[in-house]
Amino acid sequence: MIRIEPRNTSSRAYAVGIPVLSACLALALAAIPLLLAGANPITAYGEMIKGVFGSVFAISEMLTRATPLIFTGLAAALAFRAKLWNIGAEGQLYLGAMAAVAIGSGVLDLPGLALIPLIIILGAAAGAAGMAVPTFLKTRFGADEVVTTLLLNFVILIFLQMMLEGPLQDPMGLGWPQSAPVLDQGMLPPLMERMRVHSGLIIALIAAGIAQFMLARSVWGFKLRAVGENAAAARHAGINVKRSLFGVAIISGGLAGLAGVSEVAGLKGYLTADLSPGFGYTGIVVAMLAGLSPAGVVIAALFIASVFVGADSMSRAMGVSSFLADLVVSMSLLCVLVGGFVAKYRIIRTNRGQATS
Amino acid sequence: MSDIVLRLNGLSKQFGTVIANRNVSLTLKRGEVLALLGENGAGKTTLMNMLFGHYLPDAGSIEVAGPDGTLRPLTLGHPQAALSAGVGMVHQHFTLAENINALDNITLGSEPLFSLRRNRKAAQAKVDAIIATSGLAAPMTTPVGRLSVGERQRVEILKALYRDARILVLDEPTAVLTPQEADTLFANIKAMTQDGLSVIFISHKLREVLAFSDRIAVLRHGEKVGEIPTDQADEATIARMMVGADTPKPQRAAMTPGAPVLRLSQLSVAGRSKRDSLHKVDLNLRAHEILGVAGISGNGQSALASVVSGLAQPSAGQIDVDGMPLSNPTPAGMVAAGVGRIPEDRHHEGIVGAMSVAENLVIERLDDPAIQARGLLRRDAISAHADQLAQDYDVRGPGVTAPARLLSGGNIQKLILARVFERGPRLILANQPTRGLDMGAAAEVGRRLLEARARGAGVLLISEDLDEILSLADRIVVIRDGHLIDAGDPDRARIGLMMAGEAA
Numbered sequence: 028m029i030r031i032e033p034r035n036t037s038s039r040a041y042a043v044g045i046p047v048l049s050a051c052l053a054l055a056l057a058a059i060p061l062l063l064a065g066a067n068p069i070t071a072y073g074e075m076i077k078g079v080f081g082s083v084f085a086i087s088e089m090l091t092r093a094t095p096l097i098f099t100g101l102a103a104a105l106a107f108r109a110k111l112w113n114i115g116a117e118g119q120l121y122l123g124a125m126a127a128v129a130i131g132s133g134v135l136d137l138p139g140l141a142l143i144p145l146i147i148i149l150g151a152a153a154g155a156a157g158m159a160v161p162t163f164l165k166t167r168f169g170a171d172e173v174v175t176t177l178l179l180n181f182v183i184l185i186f187l188q189m190m191l192e193g194p195l196q197d198p199m200g201l202g203w204p205q206s207a208p209v210l211d212q213g214m215l216p217p218l219m220e221r222m223r224v225h226s227g228l229i230i231a232l233i234a235a236g237i238a239q240f241m242l243a244r245s246v247w248g249f250k251l252r253a254v255g256e257n258a259a260a261a262r263h264a265g266i267n268v269k270r271s272l273f274g275v276a277i278i279s280g281g282l283a284g285l286a287g288v289s290e291v292a293g294l295k296g297y298l299t300a301d302l303s304p305g306f307g308y309t310g311i312v313v314a315m316l317a318g319l320s321p322a323g324v325v326i327a328a329l330f331i332a333s334v335f336v337g338a339d340s341m342s343r344a345m346g347v348s349s350f351l352a353d354l355v356v357s358m359s360l361l362c363v364l365v366g367g368f369v370a371k372y373r374i375i376r377t378n379r380g381q382a383t384s
Numbered sequence: 385m386s387d388i389v390l391r392l393n394g395l396s397k398q399f400g401t402v403i404a405n406r407n408v409s410l411t412l413k414r415g416e417v418l419a420l421l422g423e424n425g426a427g428k429t430t431l432m433n434m435l436f437g438h439y440l441p442d443a444g445s446i447e448v449a450g451p452d453g454t455l456r457p458l459t460l461g462h463p464q465a466a467l468s469a470g471v472g473m474v475h476q477h478f479t480l481a482e483n484i485n486a487l488d489n490i491t492l493g494s495e496p497l498f499s500l501r502r503n504r505k506a507a508q509a510k511v512d513a514i515i516a517t518s519g520l521a522a523p524m525t526t527p528v529g530r531l532s533v534g535e536r537q538r539v540e541i542l543k544a545l546y547r548d549a550r551i552l553v554l555d556e557p558t559a560v561l562t563p564q565e566a567d568t569l570f571a572n573i574k575a576m577t578q579d580g581l582s583v584i585f586i587s588h589k590l591r592e593v594l595a596f597s598d599r600i601a602v603l604r605h606g607e608k609v610g611e612i613p614t615d616q617a618d619e620a621t622i623a624r625m626m627v628g629a630d631t632p633k634p635q636r637a638a639m640t641p642g643a644p645v646l647r648l649s650q651l652s653v654a655g656r657s658k659r660d661s662l663h664k665v666d667l668n669l670r671a672h673e674i675l676g677v678a679g680i681s682g683n684g685q686s687a688l689a690s691v692v693s694g695l696a697q698p699s700a701g702q703i704d705v706d707g708m709p710l711s712n713p714t715p716a717g718m719v720a721a722g723v724g725r726i727p728e729d730r731h732h733e734g735i736v737g738a739m740s741v742a743e744n745l746v747i748e749r750l751d752d753p754a755i756q757a758r759g760l761l762r763r764d765a766i767s768a769h770a771d772q773l774a775q776d777y778d779v780r781g782p783g784v785t786a787p788a789r790l791l792s793g794g795n796i797q798k799l800i801l802a803r804v805f806e807r808g809p810r811l812i813l814a815n816q817p818t819r820g821l822d823m824g825a826a827a828e829v830g831r832r833l834l835e836a837r838a839r840g841a842g843v844l845l846i847s848e849d850l851d852e853i854l855s856l857a858d859r860i861v862v863i864r865d866g867h868l869i870d871a872g873d874p875d876r877a878r879i880g881l882m883m884a885g886e887a888a
Contacts, residue, residue, distance in 0.1 A: 252738075256739060265715040
């Protein structure tokens with residue numbers, strides 16, 4: 028007979044060890060479909076590692092992919108800490124991107140030192156507004172934000188398509204549904220010559236650092252944690268729960284908006300409706316893998332970006348499907364969730380009870 | 385044929401490093417009422433859960449007498465085995481489906497799962513027969529959700545008896561009853577024991593244990609520390625067995641009440657249901673005074689507490705705290721006005737369990753410059769503050785940086801007391817401040833409330849424990865259906881009747 032009992036302590040070693048073990052386990056499990064696809068897993072993983080760390084270019088690609096994931100991961104992690112379930116980072120990302128091209132593609136011909144901060148601020152504000160609406164509906168009418176934020180993603184995507192074939196469409200774009208490019212001086216500077224990695228990464232890392240510090244050390248973070256862990260006690264103690272939720276909603280939406288700004292103004296230069304291959308949703312995975320810790324988000328985003336970039340290059344080298352990347356990411360999430368359970372509970376084997384009557 | 389119907393042999397159970405029961409042996413005779421006493425966390429409920437198969441003991445065995453009276457070992461860890469051996473358990477929190485009627489609740493689970501026809505008539509006849517011999521009457525055709533608490537409890541007991549229970553375990557059966565309802569319950573139990581039913585009941589209330597049991601077994605720290613026939617026991621002896629030492633009774637010196645600290649004038653609260661509403665309530669609490677609010681739960685206590693804590697807005701009427709009218713009370717506003725609030729549900733409203741003891745101690749004063757500077761927490765100050773308070777208020781646990789949920793119930797309450805009393809409040813709202821606490825922690829709460837009264841605070845003490853109110857309060861009001869009624873002389877029987885609404 029097997030019994031499950033809560034553990035008395037859950038140590039720091041578990042908090043770090045479980046995600047790492049889960050990631051390794053996910054890679055081990057992904058070896059099975061690799062074998063089925065006729066590839067030698069060891070060579071395949073070798074190719075994968077080479078594709079991520081094998082050259083400066085590979086590292087640059089991985090960091091480029093990690094940048095939006097850090098933003099959306101932080102957006103999810105902070106909101107989830109307050110038990111505000113923001114599933115709408117994908118839509119907020121596009122709102123941020125729309126604001127960036129709306130302001131950065133020629134309406135204002137400012138010098139870069141003025142234009143870049145303006146793009147960043149307005150992009151973040153657009154994302155924040157995208158999260159403020161469902162939060163208002165939640166605090167005022169009790170509308171479930173899981174539903175509203177999720178559905179708003181589709182509303183925003185359709186709105187984006189409308190804009191790309193209307194006011195935001197590039198007049199020089201031969202009728203393609205794409206925006207005019209962001210002015211050269213409005214682009215976030217690249218970090219390395221001839222590489223795609225750009226200074227959006229630096230902004231993402233600074234944001235993660237600030238989030239980590241504020242969560243642990245500020246009154247704002249204290250209130251956010253209290254509201255998330257026990258809203259009734261927070262309210263009883265005199266914390267304004269609605270204000271805390273609005274605060275974190277604005278920060279969360281703003282970070283998701285920054286993901287859009289950083290993709291448009293750091294990487295692509297112009298906006299299309301396929302700017303994000305689901306960075307908003309992957310951000311939720313990143314946040315869960317990170318145990319909702321901002322510092323953990325950076326590590327989890329790097330891990331997931333490595334898996335995606337590595338799997339791409341592996342599939343090219345080995346001729347197997349690049350969907351294996353999705354498989355590894357999904358399995359690491361499942362492993363982490365199971366691992367989280369193992370960290371909290373222990374499974375005990377007991378002998379069956381004594382003689383029966 | 386042996387007289388013994390149940391024998392627990394050396395039962396032990398450990399949860400992690402916590403020993404819940406160590407080598408506990410007990411016997412129960414046919415037709416006997418055994419009271420199981422002990423402080424919170426003494427292991428009473430764990431022991432009964434092992435008997436009923438919810439937990440598997442680490443060591444020991446259980447024997448139950450069959451219908452022929454011979455003892456047979458019970459399969460451990462299986463509630464179904466306990467049920468079929470004739471052990472019935474009535475939990476403190478009822479396990480009835482509220483949307484179906486009492487008869488269906490009683491037969492639920494004892495009917496075959498795959499059967500197209502139900503023999504309602506036979507079921508009704510069997511229930512009627514049980515009611516006739518036990519006197520446990522309850523309406524059978526009304527949905528259980530509309531029954532009173534006392535009726536629901538009778539349905540729970542009927543459910544156990546319907547399954548031919550010969551041993552009945554009652555976990556704190558009177559916690560939710562008026563004194564009169566409790567007396568009726570025990571009269572019914574006495575009647576049933578005449579027919580050979582054996583009863584174990586868990587209780588905190590020494591008075592009813594002494595009045596209604598045949599034998600008393602006392603647990604402390606998971607071990608059985610004593611067992612005496614009730615006719616040889618008195619309150620002092622049992623209390624000593626429970627805590628291992630005499631607990632001093634709170635000493636209440638006479639005092640002259642001072643200026644008013646809380647005045648409610650024609651105050652109404654429109655709650656979601658009748659149970660949490662107040663109707664044109666007048667109340668006047670002065671300094672150096674403890675005002676006890678007695679009543680059965682669900683008569684408006686939560687509305688009264690919410691409005692004084694700032695959680696609910698009055699729909700009409702006026703609140704003055706310390707002589708100042710409050711137009712739009714909020715929790716933060718109440719704290720600022722000098723109100724100390726001890727919430728009813730300390731786990732749910734009192735603490736944020738995942739946050740540290742130190743953080744929970746400062747959660748009501750986050751604006752204080754001693755706690756924060758420019759929006760950043762002063763962590764050294766917070767931990768020094770916590771060390772000091774933990775020492776002053778004897779909050780014991782794994783340390784001030786550990787999550788507050790790791791504290792025991794009594795220590796959580798001490799944490800809340802520390803948070804409330806360190807600010808020297810003018811008005812203290814204590815809502816069920818000792819519910820679920822062991823005697824030592826409960827005595828500490830009483831001592832702190834009397835200390836605050838001596839210092840000049842007014843205390844609004846809401847409690848369902850009449851003995852607590854009688855021992856602490858200077859004046860008593862009864863709350864019933866959202867109205868407050870002055871109780872006049874503190875007379876237990878008369879207040880009990882007022883709580884039940886039978887006299888005004």
